[in-house]
Amino acid sequence: MNYPLVAIVIPTLNEALFIGPCLDSILGQNYPFNRLDIMVVDGGSDDKTHEIVNGYADKWSNIRWIDNPRKIQSAAFNIGVSRSSASIVVRMDAHARYASDYISKCVAKLSTNPELGNVGGVCKVEAGAPTLMGKANAVLNQTSFGIGGAAFRIGTKACFTDTVPFGAFPRKVLDEIGPMNEKLSRGEDNEYNARIRNAGYKIYFDPQIISTYYSRPTLTSSVHQMYRNGRSIGVLLRTFPRAVGLRHVVPACFVVGMLSCLLFGWWVPILWNVLIWILVVYWIAALGATGLACLRFGFDMGFILPILFFSVHIAYGTGTVYGFLTKKI
Known part of the structure; x- marks a missing residue:
């Protein structure tokens, strides 16, 4: 298998609880580690996120911290894309961890079809806190009634779709589509994937590509998250x-x-x-x-x-x- 250089862009803001497990799952990938360019692009964390990332960067030279003055995730993605020459860019979330074959399967799938503009997989959800509400929030994200019928949430069959989480993008598509819209503080991925589809590329969902996301721990935090997500849809x-x-x-x-x-x-x-x-x-x-x-x-x-x-x-x-x-x- 050819192993192209892969840039991993991880937007962060106060992710001290989750950035360690996220990076550990990247270190555990079966893709050659020396072919990964790992960038934590931070929007001004005031917890121990920076300290934790520095500990990893001290051990591995291809893990680096980059400041994101604009704070928002679209800007973080654009910064990461501009700071690497990798032929494939994977946008990962600090609030998640990734199966050991996540990157290799994304790269392999992209190599099979030049029409693919984004590849991703199923996002499993675990409780963000060991409480009944934390468990309920995780279940909410796994039911079509609770959170909608997106393939990456409830899908079991590979298919072309409208969006995937934590996607892998070919550099040539990013160069053609241009940067993410930094006027959008949320919902930038929906808008970006729509632009990819409008340009004639396809977005592919593969349930064998697996990530695990941590749900919000409380009712208040879940309601706040959903309000902001809904607001981004209204703007779009x-x-x-x-x-x-x-x-x-x-x-x-x-x-x-x-x-x-x-x-x-x-x-x-x-x-x-x-x-x-x-x-x-x-x-x-x-x-x-x-x-x-x-x-x-x-x-x-x-x-x-x-x-x-x-x-x-x-x-x-x-x-x-x-x-x-x-x-x-």
Whole structure:
């Protein structure tokens, strides 16, 4: 097998708890380590992230720390791409760890088809804290009702898709597409993958390429994350709608539908009945999804999951509406 030089770009901001396991999983790759250019591109961490990374960099010369004055992940990716001449760039997340054959499988798949512009795989989710809520947040990210039907979350068959996490990009595609949009503080990957597809390249999902992500530990942190994710979708819906899929806007339709029925019901009372039916259908679906999840993951989450489903759906939908209506990017 030919072993092209691979640049690994890891955006960070206060990832002291996770950057060590992330780097350890990269050190454990079966790809030749001397063919990896590993860059931790940091947006101003004030915890021990820098100290931990320096410990690795002192031992391995191809691990380096780079400052990211703009802080956001799109800027981190662009900095990493510009600081390396590698023919393949892999965008990894510090909040995850990677199977030992992650890089080799990405490189091998890219070599099979010049039309591939991005390759990635399944993202398994583990609890970010040893608590019932931490476990529930992990389950949330593994159910189609909870987080949508993206292939990388629930897919089991290889296919062309619209996006993958922690993707591997050929340099020639990056040179053609250009840098990530640094006007976007979130959702930059959706917009970038849409540009790749619009240029005629394909995005490939392979379930044999495996990473593991750590879920948010609390209800508050999960709701905050989903609100910000939803807001990024609202911004994309206004500025680059081709980057948004139907599954992304369902929570916003849910929120708008309920608010419309609640407000206009003062003039058209039948809308209050519609609101009741919307909630009835939703909670039937939520309880059904909870039951299926409990069969897979345990019944100790039977009370928490419906509340978590509702909370993150409202947060995501509200964020989408806000991102769409405001002029801020």
